[in-house]
Amino acid sequence: MAGQMIFRHRMSTRVWHWINATVMVVMFMSGLMVFNAHPRLYWGHFGSSHDPAWLELPRFPGWATIPTDYSLALGRLWHFGFAWIFAFGFLAYLMWSLFNGHWRKDVALSRTEVAPSNLWHDIKKHARLDFHSDDTRYNPLQKITYSLVLFGLIPLLIMTGLTMSPGMNAAMPWLVDLFGGRQSARSLHFIAAFGMLAFFFVHIALVMLAGPINEVRSMITGYFRLPDPKA
Amino acid sequence: MSGLITRRGLIGGLGVGSGLLLSGCDRLTKTPGFISLLEKAESGNFAIQRSLIERGALAREFRPEQRSPVFKANGTRMPVGESYARHIAENFANWRLKIDGLVARPQAFSLPQIMAAPQRTQITRHDCVEGWSAIGKWTGVPLKLLLDASGLRDTAKYLVFHCADLYGGAGGRPYYESIDMIDALHPQTIMAWALNDQKVPVGNGAPLRLRVERQLGYKHAKYVERIEAVASLDGIYGGKGGYWEDGHGYQWYAGI
Numbered sequence: 001m002a003g004q005m006i007f008r009h010r011m012s013t014r015v016w017h018w019i020n021a022t023v024m025v026v027m028f029m030s031g032l033m034v035f036n037a038h039p040r041l042y043w044g045h046f047g048s049s050h051d052p053a054w055l056e057l058p059r060f061p062g063w064a065t066i067p068t069d070y071s072l073a074l075g076r077l078w079h080f081g082f083a084w085i086f087a088f089g090f091l092a093y094l095m096w097s098l099f100n101g102h103w104r105k106d107v108a109l110s111r112t113e114v115a116p117s118n119l120w121h122d123i124k125k126h127a128r129l130d131f132h133s134d135d136t137r138y139n140p141l142q143k144i145t146y147s148l149v150l151f152g153l154i155p156l157l158i159m160t161g162l163t164m165s166p167g168m169n170a171a172m173p174w175l176v177d178l179f180g181g182r183q184s185a186r187s188l189h190f191i192a193a194f195g196m197l198a199f200f201f202v203h204i205a206l207v208m209l210a211g212p213i214n215e216v217r218s219m220i221t222g223y224f225r226l227p228d229p230k231a
Numbered sequence: 232m233s234g235l236i237t238r239r240g241l242i243g244g245l246g247v248g249s250g251l252l253l254s255g256c257d258r259l260t261k262t263p264g265f266i267s268l269l270e271k272a273e274s275g276n277f278a279i280q281r282s283l284i285e286r287g288a289l290a291r292e293f294r295p296e297q298r299s300p301v302f303k304a305n306g307t308r309m310p311v312g313e314s315y316a317r318h319i320a321e322n323f324a325n326w327r328l329k330i331d332g333l334v335a336r337p338q339a340f341s342l343p344q345i346m347a348a349p350q351r352t353q354i355t356r357h358d359c360v361e362g363w364s365a366i367g368k369w370t371g372v373p374l375k376l377l378l379d380a381s382g383l384r385d386t387a388k389y390l391v392f393h394c395a396d397l398y399g400g401a402g403g404r405p406y407y408e409s410i411d412m413i414d415a416l417h418p419q420t421i422m423a424w425a426l427n428d429q430k431v432p433v434g435n436g437a438p439l440r441l442r443v444e445r446q447l448g449y450k451h452a453k454y455v456e457r458i459e460a461v462a463s464l465d466g467i468y469g470g471k472g473g474y475w476e477d478g479h480g481y482q483w484y485a486g487i
Contacts, residue, residue, distance in 0.1 A: 025252065037360070048301075048359075048364065050303055063253060073480035076482070076487075166445050166486060167446070167487060183364055
């Protein structure tokens with residue numbers, strides 16, 4: 001029969017997870033609407049239809065954007081409204097996770113975990129689609145991915161977003177230097193957004209493979225059922 | 232358990248989910264209360280930017296070799312109508328920049344008068360709301376000098392820039408924009424008559440355009456023929472302070 005139930009996710013993680021899941025979808029889809037106004041990307045300080053683009057795409061279709069019908073003004077309104085929840089929700093979660101030890105105990109990698117032999121073992125385990133861990137903790141690849149999202153993609157999205165604001169450029173000129181120009185920041189913002197989309201799909205796929213009901217329940221109630229030790 | 236999750240079910244589920252999400256979002260977009268909530272967040276963005284950005288904080292200025300090879304012209308590129316055509320034919324010799332409204336001494340400056348005033352030259356980045364940027368060198372008279380000459384009254388809270396173009400051509404509506412006094416008195420806010428050491432081309436707003444460097448391109452009114460100092464934007468065209476603000480839902484504050 002089923003294994004033992006353990007408490008796996010504390011309240012702050014669960015609340016932020018679901019708020020952020022909703023906000024990320026809105027940010028991504030309204031972001032595609034904003035992108036549609038000029039679907040070309042450049043490196044450097046400037047870039048317009050007279051300059052060579054490193055990426056030029058057709059407009060994203062209505063089913064992928066918020067709102068469905070083309071409206072740059074409404075897309076911006078959604079994007080900049082939800083940006084508050086995105087940025088301050090992330091900040092609150094991050095501070096709280098650093099403060100309550102969540103980061104140190106559950107996400108940070110130990111030296112033995114990042115040892116090549118251990119990582120190789122974990123890669124092989126993932127390749128066999130074996131997610132049935134009898135360990136209550138995250139596996140090394142999972143920790144690396146969460147760290148990249150928490151300290152890479154999300155801060156990059158927030159900071160490149162701020163860099164695109166001409167007002168913020170006047171207040172914090174170092175931001176635009178950090179990314180090598182406003183158009184570089186716009187390109188990085190786009191790349192990071194698609195990095196988040198990739199994370200989203202891999203995350204959903206792994207939840208499905210690892211047992212969706214148990215995984216989703218653990219993110220709602222906090223309780224996770226360990227695999228049957230006798231199985 | 233996971234045997235219940237078929238691939239078809241999964242793809243179908245995702246499709247239905249995103250369809251529900253989208254129709255939900257579109258319904259929210261049509262809900263006035265939700266839009267006004269988002270607009271409150273946008274006022275929050277305005278308030279936080281105004282508090283973070285020092286009044287006199289300058290927009291980045293660039294070196295000459297950092298300019299765009301071609302400075303993109305957008306929006307109206309050739310105002311329609313006999314009046315503007317005559318100004319082109321006359322090389323703008325009879326163009327006047329009127330300053331009126333809440334001023335002690337209404338003015339009508341000719342271009343030679345404007346060029347004879349102390350000038351400011353700045354190489355700045357122009358950011359369109361659409362997402363593109365172009366860097367160009369602008370020369371013009373600081374707006375503050377024109378306002379000082381006009382005796383701006385304390386009751387004036389906004390400047391309204393009336394332009395010579397009907398947006399969208401014949402049958403279009405007059406383009407206009409407005410800024411508050413923080414931007415009006417900012418050292419980089421100029422009425423520019425030169426772009427990259429040439430007279431401003433017609434496509435970029437000849438003979439005079441506003442430069443308000445800490446905001447997006449639609450604030451930078453082109454073909455400016457009148458600056459009106461007002462206490463409130465109520466009753467000026469649609470009351471929201473600009474062509475795009477009135478008709479297309481763009482925000483009056485365009486620092487983001």
